[in-house]
Amino acid sequence: MYITYRIISQMKIFIVHAHPEEKSFNAALTRHATNVLEASGNEVVISDLYAMKFDPVSDRRNFTFQQDSNYFKQQLEEKYATENDGFSADIKAEMEKLFWCDVLIFQFPLWWFGLPAILKGWVDRVFASGKIYGGGKWYDNGIFKEKKAMLSLTTGGKLPMYTEIGINGDIRSILYPINHGILHFVGFDVLPQFVVFGASQINDERRQAYLEEYAERLLNINDTHPIIYPVLADFDADFQLKS
Numbered sequence: 001m002y003i004t005y006r007i008i009s010q011m012k013i014f015i016v017h018a019h020p021e022e023k024s025f026n027a028a029l030t031r032h033a034t035n036v037l038e039a040s041g042n043e044v045v046i047s048d049l050y051a052m053k054f055d056p057v058s059d060r061r062n063f064t065f066q067q068d069s070n071y072f073k074q075q076l077e078e079k080y081a082t083e084n085d086g087f088s089a090d091i092k093a094e095m096e097k098l099f100w101c102d103v104l105i106f107q108f109p110l111w112w113f114g115l116p117a118i119l120k121g122w123v124d125r126v127f128a129s130g131k132i133y134g135g136g137k138w139y140d141n142g143i144f145k146e147k148k149a150m151l152s153l154t155t156g157g158k159l160p161m162y163t164e165i166g167i168n169g170d171i172r173s174i175l176y177p178i179n180h181g182i183l184h185f186v187g188f189d190v191l192p193q194f195v196v197f198g199a200s201q202i203n204d205e206r207r208q209a210y211l212e213e214y215a216e217r218l219l220n221i222n223d224t225h226p227i228i229y230p231v232l233a234d235f236d237a238d239f240q241l242k243s
């Protein structure tokens, strides 16, 4: 089968990959994304969190020194570290990749209707107050407002379970805390998620089709409309939608 792709302008893509098994379908998705994107002239950087043995526990070790060593208050320490170059080396490396990229992708299996802990911990530690958000830098005025982000995930449950009338509920509602509460909160334009439903239950042919659909999605990133959220100007002084 021959697939024709549009020529796209070069992008810098940062994939944060969270799966413990290198033969998994999640790993196949990340490998395929890398091959397809690089073949069309894009740059790809991957943080393979399990392979890196990324420490997801957020605590004092996030910092090389502390403002207050008697009482740990993470957001205050984050602001202090932002002003004094005080983040630990592993956090600084991930922040650099975030500022480098045009497009951020989270690749993960849905675990308990959310991110695997290693990826949630990556967010807890890397998305630091002062450096990544805060001081009026949020939502459509966020630090990353010129950048795009996208979730690529697999589920155990099949698609009908993730509709409005499905037993698990609409996948868009399940992913809202990640899309809106994490990615859009720090300014990203969030593209609609790419979901492989029932990854272990479908056959190889269907999985192959999903890989091709994913390639198509990635190569059309520049033409993909982000999810529409209200903008800051839509809210009053109490951050409630103006009537």
Ligand SMILES: Cc1cc2nc3c(=O)[nH]c(=O)nc-3n(C[C@H](O)[C@H](O)[C@H](O)COP(=O)(O)OP(=O)(O)OC[C@H]3O[C@@H](n4cnc5c(N)ncnc54)[C@H](O)[C@@H]3O)c2cc1C
Pocket (backbone or CB within 6 Å): 019, 021, 023, 024, 025, 026, 027, 028, 108, 109, 110, 111, 112, 113, 114, 154, 155, 156, 157, 199, 200, 204, 207, 208
């Ligand atoms: C802690 C935990 C919580 C969970 N919570 C949820 C939940 O809330 N909701 C839910 O729906 N599910 C849940 N699950 C299930 C989980 O989401 C799925 O098991 C996962 O998404 C499947 O993706 P995978 O990459 O691990 O699949 P794998 O099992 O690794 O892969 C699926 C199949 O793809 C094959 N494959 C690999 N590479 C290729 C390739 N290149 N081409 C074709 N086939 C290939 C593999 O050999 C395998 O047969 C949970 C699981 C755990 C462990």
